[in-house]
Amino acid sequence: MPTILENIYAQRAKDVQLAKSTPGTTPADLKNLLAMQLAPSLIPLVPRLKRNPSSSTSSPSPSLMAEIKRASPSKGPIALSVNPAKQAQTYALSGASVISVLTEPTWFKGSLLDMRLARQAVDSLPDRPAILRKDFIFDEYQIDEARFHGADTVLLIVAMLSLDRLKALYAYSLSLGMEPLVEVNNAKEMKVALDLGSKVIGVNNRNLHDFQVDMGTTSQLVELVRETDVVLCALSGISSAADVNTYKEQGVRAVLVGESLMRAQDTRQFIRELLSWPQQTLFAGKTQTSPLPWVKVTGVRMKEEAKKCIAAGADMISVTFDITDAHHVSPGAAREISAVIREAQLATTSKPSKKLATAPDPSSSSGTPIFGPYFTLQMEHLITTPYRRPALVGIFKNQSLPYILSTISSAHLDFVQLNGTEPPEWIPHIPVPVIRRFAIDGDLKGFTKPGLHAFSLLDQESVNGEANWGAVVKSVEGGGEAEGFPMPVILDMELPIENLGLGIRNFTTWAMDIKRSEGGFEETLELIRSMKLGQ
Numbered sequence: 001m002p003t004i005l006e007n008i009y010a011q012r013a014k015d016v017q018l019a020k021s022t023p024g025t026t027p028a029d030l031k032n033l034l035a036m037q038l039a040p041s042l043i044p045l046v047p048r049l050k051r052n053p054s055s056s057t058s059s060p061s062p063s064l065m066a067e068i069k070r071a072s073p074s075k076g077p078i079a080l081s082v083n084p085a086k087q088a089q090t091y092a093l094s095g096a097s098v099i100s101v102l103t104e105p106t107w108f109k110g111s112l113l114d115m116r117l118a119r120q121a122v123d124s125l126p127d128r129p130a131i132l133r134k135d136f137i138f139d140e141y142q143i144d145e146a147r148f149h150g151a152d153t154v155l156l157i158v159a160m161l162s163l164d165r166l167k168a169l170y171a172y173s174l175s176l177g178m179e180p181l182v183e184v185n186n187a188k189e190m191k192v193a194l195d196l197g198s199k200v201i202g203v204n205n206r207n208l209h210d211f212q213v214d215m216g217t218t219s220q221l222v223e224l225v226r227e228t229d230v231v232l233c234a235l236s237g238i239s240s241a242a243d244v245n246t247y248k249e250q251g252v253r254a255v256l257v258g259e260s261l262m263r264a265q266d267t268r269q270f271i272r273e274l275l276s277w278p279q280q281t282l283f284a285g286k287t288q289t290s291p292l293p294w295v296k297v298t299g300v301r302m303k304e305e306a307k308k309c310i311a312a313g314a315d316m317i318s319v320t321f322d323i324t325d326a327h328h329v330s331p332g333a334a335r336e337i338s339a340v341i342r343e344a345q346l347a348t349t350s351k352p353s354k355k356l357a358t359a360p361d362p363s364s365s366s367g368t369p370i371f372g373p374y375f376t377l378q379m380e381h382l383i384t385t386p387y388r389r390p391a392l393v394g395i396f397k398n399q400s401l402p403y404i405l406s407t408i409s410s411a412h413l414d415f416v417q418l419n420g421t422e423p424p425e426w427i428p429h430i431p432v433p434v435i436r437r438f439a440i441d442g443d444l445k446g447f448t449k450p451g452l453h454a455f456s457l458l459d460q461e462s463v464n465g466e467a468n469w470g471a472v473v474k475s476v477e478g479g480g481e482a483e484g485f486p487m488p489v490i491l492d493m494e495l496p497i498e499n500l501g502l503g504i505r506n507f508t509t510w511a512m513d514i515k516r517s518e519g520g521f522e523e524t525l526e527l528i529r530s531m532k533l534g535q
Contacts, residue, residue, distance in 0.1 A: 004208065008107060012138070015105065016139055030141065040119060044179065045152055048098065048129070051097070052097055063097035064095060064254070065099075065256035066096040066256075067261065068102065068114060069259065074211040084101065084115075084121075085120065088101075089121045090268065091271075094267060098131075100256060101114050102114075102135070103135045104135050104136060112149045115150060125374060132152070136157065143169065143176065144176075153173075154181070155183055156180045159184075170182070179199055180200070184201060184202070186221075190224050194230070199229070200231045201225065201232055202232075203221050203232065206237060218234040218247060218250075231254060233252070241274055243255075244276070257274065293509050293510055294510060295512060296316035296511050296512065296513045297314045297317050298320070299318070299515055301329050302333060303340045309524075312525045313529065315391065316391045320395045321334070322397035327516055337411075344390060373485045376481065376488055376508075392414045396417070396418055397419040405430070413432055414432060415432055415434070416432055417434070417437060417457065433454035438456060440460050448481055455489075455490055456490065457489070486508045493514050
């Protein structure tokens, strides 16, 4: 009787042959798409595995390889209705170093679309997990598929491949920039993997011929890599902190967990208990270093005004280049204001305030988890890093991209604020962080969409306009970008905040935007001072 592995291999051979003969997904099609550089960018697997939320401690925990698995030959259906994008996001925000996606359709009910969605869900994170295509790879075509659909690595199973095939697939994967995870199940296969030069080896506790699990399989092979720099991973059957601690003591560097994660009621909490990580303190206000929001002043027109704003404690000074605005400035005036701000920044940098000096750096290796959604990390990085303050913001509205770029260069802008209908595709070409303005009573499309603009500013089209608070609250329903992480925003001081009611709880107001008062500039300065004093 054929073994389970042999049955799977036979079916996958038919699947791959069908895909290769289908117009649009032929080998030539894939080669052309890859040659056009249409595949998403890669991150290297080995460094990502060696770094985890507790990597700086004296006894680091193994990195987590979190798996998305709908079903399996041994357990049948596990989570057929799983949303791979949401599951991937949850894994990433819980500290996973790798997200493994089963793409085999018959027994595991997976697909390349599952992997593509998982990759898209984490693509905007500054420190995203690596994506592993977990499948039965026997053809270079499958590696091309993996690369095109967003994988950073693929699984090569020693038990399934001849030595010549294994060597060819390993070399081909490396040629595409992907270090494979090489899977073994016994000492003989481990020697093959080591002779191959594998840098990441996974010991599968499950025998793929009969699908029986022996948790001691990994333990028996640890000594074979003890004196090497191989990242040894334990695969299959891991369901408790005791399992992880056993492997940790033996020197295992990563654990792959699938079924237990898919069945967990609270995935984040289960991961923290499984890896014995400290309870994560959420960002977005609860750990915000500064007890008061940053103050952003809009409408500064002259260098004398900039000096007064700096003295009053402003964190961001905005100059308007939109000629339809009553407070717009000329390029010459902007350069004069910029010079004043540069002088103040140098003074701040050379003599940092006590608040800045003691602020935790999210990029440090303190062992504190720093993972979080895109906007949260952008905000946290800005307010907790010794950043040059005050920052100069240039405000544009429906002006050309070349004009914006030349103004950034001539005025030495720290940020750009887009107030018009500028295409989102422009933003990757802008070399400084972008604040995108959204009118409460206007179009909120893209307000919570991560990956392009760094910060979202909520404003109102007109003082008498009816604010669409319901739509605002709905757009961040469930915690903003991700469940449990409030959406951090910059709020216009003129907004009638009381109208938000309970909805304000969904926001982390880390900055308030003060528009130049029509009643006089002194009134603006007084408002800055009051906010900095918390009054």
